Amino acid sequence: MTARDILTGRAAALASTGSERADDAAVVLDDQWAGHDGDQYDREERAALRRVSGLSTELEDVTEVEYRRLRLERVVLAAVWSHGTLTDAENSLRELAALAETAGSQVLAGVVQRRPHPDPSTYLGKGKAAELRDLVIAEGADTVVADTELAPSQRRALEDVVKVKVIDRTALILDIFAQHAKSREGKAQVELAQLQYLLPRLRGWGESMSRQAGGQAAGGQGMGSRGPGETKIELDRRRINSRIARLRREIAAMKTVRETKRGGRRAHRVPSVAIAGYTNAGKSSLLNRLTGAGVLVEDQLFATLDPTVRRAETPDGRLYTLSDTVGFVRQLPHELVEAFRSTLEEVADADLLLHVVDGSHPDPEGQISAVRSVLAEVGADDVKEVVVVNKVDLADPEVLDRLRRHETHSIAVSARTGAGVDALRALVAQELPQPDVDVEVLVPYDRGDLVSRVHETGEVLASEHLAEGTRLSARVDAELAHDLAAYAR
């Protein structure tokens, strides 16, 4: 049984005890399901070590911090529930559990505190933080994950209370991205986001290190001497800043290469369709269905980080490109949106956006709005959008009905069973730029590119090879008709 199942069960149990009326809901999960695959963990830990050693040549000191952050083993979740319903709080916690599992940890328990605002000093209130400490001891946990982005001082103060390491949702998401990045560009983007996250937090981590160092030095040098810790923080900060600058340059260079490729596709005017959606909605599965591409599909969050571009064909034989993007999640760390900006901007350039939604999720509307707000951030909110409600084989008919009513431009499919996929293909064909202009042209042989475009994106009614060139009678889209105008006859 996974933590996800447990937390689902927990939601039902909480509801049946009527604890929604209670101010606080703190629940310890049963330990029986905490079975743990040692081999898998070893693998993950080794992978974490490899990642760290990849950094260590240049950032020896920082990697201590990185490594510390990456070691998630037995975790307890902590959340403040300050708005929305109990179901919202449950969904958020359940998602945090899934994220923690994806990062390779065991989720042992969760604490939710209801209060109007998080405590500015320790996130949870003082009493609740002390309870969290007891829970950590009882469960033998070694990490607390807070369902928010903590201020550096909050993280330190909470750590002082619970006496185990505290990480926040942002660090967790960054860690998952670090595990999943495969391409050079993806790795550079994640590392940039990690370093940007780390930079303002360096003082905190560095301070506790320098406190230790200062303690050792106290006998010999006395108080007030500039401890080695502080110099080290400065050094780390400088190293990080220069590494950030280098990563930015590298990413910009890679962006240029990608733009050139995209430019090539554009020059051919092959229409483009982008797939976007919340993590685990089924984007890769849908891409596979539509193209037969064999892209990695995993029941894990963020299996896809690197954009995949495939060729696909409409039922009437017109070509288009189909690209998959990084999965979205609520509170996607700002650093990541920035770092992945160039990847996400591909969506802004598309002729059509397939916004994939998991119809079997308890809160599909929340996912839709989270995705739309990130798309707006990268200027992709005015691309023509079709909402593809996926996993209809699992979804509750009532939820499907609600989505159909609210999302008027939507279609229901199952990437798993194939239900609705033919209708989706037809819809894509209809939404792409239409070949609706009839042309009669004589294209000289040195413009073979135009003839290919007619074949790829239009409908050839008649074709004949003459001495002067290729004579075509065809139906093409307005843009191609314009480019062919010089050869009209």
Ligand SMILES: Nc1nc2c(ncn2[C@@H]2O[C@H](COP(=O)(O)OP(=O)(O)OP(=O)(O)O)[C@@H](O)[C@H]2O)c(=O)[nH]1
């Ligand atoms: N039952 C059911 N499961 C599906 C369907 N489509 C996808 N899945 C499952 O959902 C999980 C996630 O699918 P992916 O295609 O990897 O999702 P994704 O949106 O690309 O995920 P990220 O890479 O995390 O962004 C996998 O376990 C799929 O097998 C469907 O139509 N029905």
